Amino acid sequence: MIGPCLSIGCGTGGLERSIIEEKISRDVIGIDVSENALDEARRIAAGQQMPITYIAADARTFLREHASAFDAIFFHQSSITSLDWTS
Numbered sequence: 001m002i003g004p005c006l007s008i009g010c011g012t013g014g015l016e017r018s019i020i021e022e023k024i025s026r027d028v029i030g031i032d033v034s035e036n037a038l039d040e041a042r043r044i045a046a047g048q049q050m051p052i053t054y055i056a057a058d059a060r061t062f063l064r065e066h067a068s069a070f071d072a073i074f075f076h077q078s079s080i081t082s083l084d085w086t087s
Contacts, residue, residue: 001023001024001025001026002024002025002071002072003025003027003070003071004025004027004028004029004069004070004071005019005024005025005027005028005029005070005071005072005073005074006028006029006030006031006062006066006069006070006072006073006074007019007028007029007030007031007073007074007076008031008059008062008063008073008074008075008076009031009032009059009075009076010030010031010032010037010038010041010054010076011032011034011037011041012037012040012041012044013030013040013041013042013044013045013052013054014076015030015074015076016028016030016041016045016050016052016054017044017045017048017050017052019074020050020051020052025071025072026051028051028052028053029052029053029054029055029070030052030053030054030055031054031055031056031057031059031062032054032056032057033056033057033058034056035056038054038055038056041054042054
């Protein structure tokens with residue numbers, strides 16, 4: 001099992017739930033810009049009693065401040081083609 005994981009463009013949270021279910025990590029954060037998708041992700045995770053944190057955030061801003069906090073960062077089904085969080 002690895003430490004903290006970040007999922008960028010998490011949508012309704014399918015990947016984050018899989019990470020917990022498959023025992024890849026117990027510490028998962030999903031970020032997305034869509035509040036509607038995050039609300040659904042939170043609802044599903046709560047219903048399955050999964051300890052996943054969902055945050056409305058822009059990936060570049062979030063990564064500038066938090067990238068070093070994660071053992072793994074996933075870009076699952078995201079339309080992000082290039083990220084430069086150093087600038």
